Amino acid sequence: MILQSQYKKVFLYKIDSMEKLIVIGGGAAGMSASSKARRLKPQMEIEVFEATKMVSHAPCGIPYFVEGLFDNEELFMTYTPEFFIENRKINVRTNTKVTEIDLNSRIVYAEGKYGKTKSEYDYLVISTGSKPKRLPTEGEDRVFYMHHPAEAVTLRQKLWSLNTIAIIGGGILGVEAAEALSERGKKVILIHHGKYLLNKTLDAELGKIITDRVSRDVEVKIGEAVKEIKQGGRTIVTDKGKYEVEGTIVAVGVEPNTELVKGKLLLGETGAIKVDEYMRTNYREVYSAGDNTESVNIVTGKPYWVPFAPVANKMGYVAGSNIGGEPMKFPGVVNTQITKYKEYFVGRVGLQEEEARKYGFHPVSATISGKTRARYYPGAKDIHVKVIADEDTKRVLGAQIVGEEEVLGRIDMMAAAIMKGFTIEDTFFIEMGYLPAISRVWDPVIVAIRKLMRD
């Protein structure tokens, strides 16, 4: 073992080690994996290849950067490459793209500021993340994707120079982009093929509340399918109309970035890399973590894919722990989502009602509207809660909340409940805190659950 004091502060560390870990992709999952492995194996050589200039970066921050809530792009990174190199002795190679992987010979080929390199590994982590789904366009000089923080400065510069902007896609990213641009005073047209905004987050009752709210600031086009994007993003033709704008943001979802390993590693039915609960692929020494990785939905027991940073971080942590010699299992996901639009917070966890039916449950649900504070406490806001359970087993399958206060924590609580298979009655008895300034003696979640229990 080499003591930390023996390292010299040079750009890349040469470690006289028996083991080498290579990580492809320096986002949340990759840096969590390498940090955890480093902690457990101080003598292991660790090399991270990252195609952009940023590591441990936060794509979730892009809408807020575009809104102008902060200006320093370095803030997108939890830690800088230099931090990882100097403090954690992790050889981060930014602006270096992996061009090929030879899984049988355990070799990674890369190209970047060090020229072409060839590196052998004992362990490999694939953490290449996700990539935005693209739409075919006729020219694309005014077509934008809000995906990677490394492009945020350029993106923002362009968007700020435009006045009328179309957003295609009314999911979380589309709604967050709408908020950002409307706060910047832009004229926004939000075109969404679903029946209401956030239809993959919320069921109709709650989704309509958000759709109405967004419609107050933004021209929302619901139930419209985009047929063509022309003139480099200046003309959008849908099945119902034609829109002339100055630029177009495409926010129609993401997909697992598996290019490097397609045909080499086993992919699951979701299109993401298949792993066991230790985050191992079909090659024992090759792990996969983050948005490129398939998971299991805890509620259904079926393969599922959740591209969110906290999940990616934990997958990376688990991979790093196993590589570091401390066995750990990833339990799967419940698809917790939370976003905001202006004063409204939106959260959901578990299955939506229709999704539950599709998976063979017999869902029953209750939706209530309540207040966030005691009757006598000033400033109470509306809060809307939907809970979904299985009629046969009484197990809670999902929860959705729209409101102006304390939405996040209630969703977190339901995430815990759903992960461990709480029944309706178990949930009723969760001893939620009560403080008149921020809750009700019968909490809105408990009121919804009580309604479900009665019916």
Place this chain on the structure above:
Amino acid sequence: MILQSQYKKVFLYKIDSMEKLIVIGGGAAGMSASSKARRLKPQMEIEVFEATKMVSHAPCGIPYFVEGLFDNEELFMTYTPEFFIENRKINVRTNTKVTEIDLNSRIVYAEGKYGKTKSEYDYLVISTGSKPKRLPTEGEDRVFYMHHPAEAVTLRQKLWSLNTIAIIGGGILGVEAAEALSERGKKVILIHHGKYLLNKTLDAELGKIITDRVSRDVEVKIGEAVKEIKQGGRTIVTDKGKYEVEGTIVAVGVEPNTELVKGKLLLGETGAIKVDEYMRTNYREVYSAGDNTESVNIVTGKPYWVPFAPVANKMGYVAGSNIGGEPMKFPGVVNTQITKYKEYFVGRVGLQEEEARKYGFHPVSATISGKTRARYYPGAKDIHVKVIADEDTKRVLGAQIVGEEEVLGRIDMMAAAIMKGFTIEDTFFIEMGYLPAISRVWDPVIVAIRKLMRD
């Protein structure tokens, strides 16, 4: 069965029923019990005796009333007596004090605006609540207890007329009173015998943060034992000093109000009425619910007493359900507490570290200080989290949080986790939501848990 349309809107309903339920005490538990029983048995006669003029009242609101956040005392009541009488056909007898119960003959004797009455019952619910612990005083014209909403108007009138007020007791009520009076511009001396404020809610690390914060507005006297209260509340002598004030609030805790049943019903070791999980006392047809009732601590499996409104409501609901013929069990408590002092929210659930040791666990803990928002999102506040687990079983035993945002929900989540025996690792994997505007990609709770997992 009598249909609702057959009822006439008169003050008391005469129902030709085979069964009669009497409820003693019209607070949270009593009204929940009677409402649930009414729903299940539309034909049952239900009579509630309430010594004050208020039912389904909210003592938690008194500090905010004193602060002047609302003026209408009717708001203390979730529903008025008239609502229960007219809408739920529950004969609420306000200002009527039960003077004696004959458990063997099933008779309740009362005295009030209808004179002396004698009523037989088939089912009885004792929901007499709690009462403030009193201190011996030499005169008491300026000694105040913040306990019952029915006295709130008089209390507030008196407190507002004073300038310098002592509060004895630095628990939740004492700190809430300090906030209210300091917001009213009063000079407040808060005298507390513990080593820091809220010492029955928080461990020292977090308790000191609150003590420091309160000390900025209020003269806080820590570790002082009150020896004498003299001159009707104008002089307080402690083991360390003597304070001249214009009035004194005594907030040294509450105790179960069991006067009516002492020597008749079995009390538990906590001094509250002993019940089984159906909320039944040692008399099969006599139930107990609310602050007068003992519960079981889910973490320890031992008798415990938690005098909080949401617990009282659920106990009442369970009693009412059982009386109504739908068997239901109350699972016990985890002692969720939440309060605020100005910009700080304080929450806890489960056991404190010392308490855990006392109950035979081998507690290990981790305390961290974090931020409430993403690094790049403006307005992040400090948040402090302590988590406690058992070294042997890895089970999470308790959590404490002090912070300015989203404290409640994180505590609710930990309540769910602790109720169902989550281990440290289970908790690590709770898929908490992440939204840069109100959380961190590694949530402060998960960071604390991760620290515990490492150590």
